[in-house]
Amino acid sequence: MVTPRSLRPPEPHPIPLGSLFPGTDRPDVGVSGITLDSRLVQPGDLYVALPGRSTHGARFAAAAVDAGAAAVLTDAEGAALAAGLPAAVVVVADPRRAMAGAAADIFGRPSERLTMLAVTGTNGKTTTSYLLEAALRAAGRRPGLIGTIGFRLDGQALESARTTITTPESPELQALLATMREGGADSVVMEVSSHAVVLGRADAITFDVAGFTNFGRDHLDFHGTEEAYFEAKAELFTAARTRHAVVNIDDPRGRQLADRVRAGAAVRLTTTSLAPGADFFPDRIEPQTDGSSRLVLTTPLGQLDLVLGLPGEFNIANAVTAVAMLAAVDVDLDRAVTGLAAAQVPGRMQRVDLGPEAPTVIVDFAHTPQAVGSVLSSLAGRRCIVVLGAGGDRDVQKRGPIGAAAARGAAVVIVTDDNPRTEEPAAIRARVLEGAREVATSLTGGVEVLDGGDRRSAIRLALQRAGVHDVVAILGKGHEEGQEVSGTVHPFSDSAVVEQEWNVLNGGAA
Numbered sequence: 375m376v377t378p379r380s381l382r383p384p385e386p387h388p389i390p391l392g393s394l395f396p397g398t399d400r401p402d403v404g405v406s407g408i409t410l411d412s413r414l415v416q417p418g419d420l421y422v423a424l425p426g427r428s429t430h431g432a433r434f435a436a437a438a439v440d441a442g443a444a445a446v447l448t449d450a451e452g453a454a455l456a457a458g459l460p461a462a463v464v465v466v467a468d469p470r471r472a473m474a475g476a477a478a479d480i481f482g483r484p485s486e487r488l489t490m491l492a493v494t495g496t497n498g499k500t501t502t503s504y505l506l507e508a509a510l511r512a513a514g515r516r517p518g519l520i521g522t523i524g525f526r527l528d529g530q531a532l533e534s535a536r537t538t539i540t541t542p543e544s545p546e547l548q549a550l551l552a553t554m555r556e557g558g559a560d561s562v563v564m565e566v567s568s569h570a571v572v573l574g575r576a577d578a579i580t581f582d583v584a585g586f587t588n589f590g591r592d593h594l595d596f597h598g599t600e601e602a603y604f605e606a607k608a609e610l611f612t613a614a615r616t617r618h619a620v621v622n623i624d625d626p627r628g629r630q631l632a633d634r635v636r637a638g639a640a641v642r643l644t645t646t647s648l649a650p651g652a653d654f655f656p657d658r659i660e661p662q663t664d665g666s667s668r669l670v671l672t673t674p675l676g677q678l679d680l681v682l683g684l685p686g687e688f689n690i691a692n693a694v695t696a697v698a699m700l701a702a703v704d705v706d707l708d709r710a711v712t713g714l715a716a717a718q719v720p721g722r723m724q725r726v727d728l729g730p731e732a733p734t735v736i737v738d739f740a741h742t743p744q745a746v747g748s749v750l751s752s753l754a755g756r757r758c759i760v761v762l763g764a765g766g767d768r769d770v771q772k773r774g775p776i777g778a779a780a781a782r783g784a785a786v787v788i789v790t791d792d793n794p795r796t797e798e799p800a801a802i803r804a805r806v807l808e809g810a811r812e813v814a815t816s817l818t819g820g821v822e823v824l825d826g827g828d829r830r831s832a833i834r835l836a837l838q839r840a841g842v843h844d845v846v847a848i849l850g851k852g853h854e855e856g857q858e859v860s861g862t863v864h865p866f867s868d869s870a871v872v873e874q875e876w877n878v879l880n881g882g883a884a
């Protein structure tokens with residue numbers, strides 16, 4: 375297994391500060407690594423002291439220099455705080471943007487020697503990235519993968535201390551790209567979040583192709599308005615950031631984006647859809663009894679037969695996006711699509727097998743109203759008991775709509791905790807319950823809405839209420855293995871708890 379030497383170039387060799395920042399008064403000082411966290415400084419690093427939400431990184435510049443930082447990059451406010459330190463200080467107007475360029479240079483601009491594929495969208499980034507990884511491998515390529523679940527090289531997890539965010543900050547990102555290139559990667563598939571675009575994490579990378587899956591309600595705590603959230607995503611599809619755009623035009627925001635790319639004429643455009651009228655669309659979909667689908671795709675290169683192992687119509691949309699992105703970077707599609715039959719994504723539509731006398735249990739990462747709606751509509755036809763909640767300290771506005779989406783698609787909605795973080799769990803549940811009840815009272819079918827309390831109790835309740843022909847959908851946490859309560863992460867895996875509670879209900883040990 376390759377181990378990324380996080381935050382260090384694969385072969386550290388000092389780069390003169392003058393070549394990174396022409397104009398600096400200390401051009402001969404050499405820097406051999408870069409970090410924005412004083413706690414991670416290694417001797418010879420450039421410490422980037424950024425203004426943050428809670429503090430200014432320059433407050434830690436002295437600690438960074440004590441740890442061996444050769445230079446500090448900061449803004450005017452930071453320069454005042456770092457005055458008098460025994461290290462070179464480079465002052466720029468926007469140190470975050472300058473950091474991305476410096477990180478790329480320090481790590482040898484690895485993205486220029488890799489085929490770079492970016493996936494963005496409210497839902498489906500991780501899934502589409504995994505499909506791309508599987509397809510690239512089937513086509514004989516060696517892809518790296520960077521995203522929510524972690525970092526991988528050619529299908530193997532890379533050891534890394536930090537995988538808590540979807541798109542890493544530029545020093546870690548460039549270090550990863552260099553490590554992947556050193557480990558033999560010829561391509562990298564990256565999830566690019568809207569936060570990453572606003573915070574310049576992927577600046578200094580020009581993608582060969584960027585794919586847009588869809589747009590829905592999320593992250594308003596960070597972006598403020600839906601318009602600002604959309605603009606952040608749209609920015610990825612400009613000529614400075616990508617050569618080719620693959621856009622799902624079933625989504626109204628996708629159509630808006632496609633119109634914009636077409637009008638700009640600087641980025642090549644490929645459109646995707648589940649219906650005719652786009653460059654790539656499924657001409658025939660044959661659902662199989664095991665949840666997989668046989669597809670015939672119409673593409674500008676001719677028809678393409680493939681089997682997609684992942685269930686749900688939304689995953690067909692993800693697969694069409696992935697295939698169009700592969701075509702954009704000239705991958706052999708006939709070979710590539712053979713990888714889609716067996717592709718799996720941890721915690722996405724993941725079945726927990728409890729044996730023949732048990733209900734069907736599905737664990738899924740759906741944590742937006744749109745995703746909850748897509749998962750439940752893909753389970754339509756079965757009586758569904760859904761267990762879900764909403765996160766604390768994040769986008770408060772999506773709580774009611776999440777409850778509402780659950781009530782529109784399930785027979786029983788059990789509201790529970792989902793990383794309450796520093797908030798009072800019952801208060802978050804109350805808002806989700808309210809959203810669910812508003813819809814339930816307007817429906818004639820009689821949806822039951824229950825407060826399930828903590829997550830284990832809610833899962834137990836769902837299993838107690840489920841018949842053998844029912845589906846229990848446990849949404850929100852997917853692959854996650856912890857529940858964050860009052861700032862502490864407690865081990866918690868939905869699939870493990872399902873198995874334990876099922877055993878207890880059936881007279882076994884937990």
Ligand SMILES: CC(=O)N[C@H]1[C@@H](OP(=O)(O)OP(=O)(O)OC[C@H]2O[C@@H](n3ccc(=O)[nH]c3=O)[C@H](O)[C@@H]2O)O[C@H](CO)[C@@H](O)[C@@H]1O[C@H](C)C(=O)N[C@@H](C)C(=O)N[C@H](CCC(=O)O)C(=O)O
Pocket residue numbers: 410411412413423424425426427428429430431432434538539540541542543567568569570
């Ligand atoms: C809300 C947000 O984006 N916060 C980012 C922001 O943190 P901040 O402004 O709060 O930083 P701060 O605590 O004020 O500290 C200021 C500076 O001092 C530095 N510092 C601080 C303490 C210390 O001892 N030493 C030190 O050097 C910090 O590294 C920081 O650069 O700047 C930090 C680095 O400068 C980021 O790592 C951090 O992302 C945090 C980890 C985060 O959770 N971000 C999430 C919201 C995020 O990016 N999510 C997206 C979306 C995922 C999705 O689509 O679902 C993602 O890509 O993951």
Ligand SMILES: Nc1ncnc2c1ncn2[C@@H]1O[C@H](COP(=O)(O)OP(=O)(O)OP(=O)(O)O)[C@@H](O)[C@H]1O
Pocket residue numbers: 495496497498499500501502522540565587588688689691692721722723738739740741744745746748749852
């Ligand atoms: N194309 C899609 N349309 C709607 N919902 C989807 C789509 N793809 C996936 N989903 C739903 O969204 C959930 C999250 O999917 P995935 O992890 O692929 O998205 P993501 O964009 O990476 O999410 P995040 O940014 O939160 O990590 C899935 O578990 C599924 O419920």
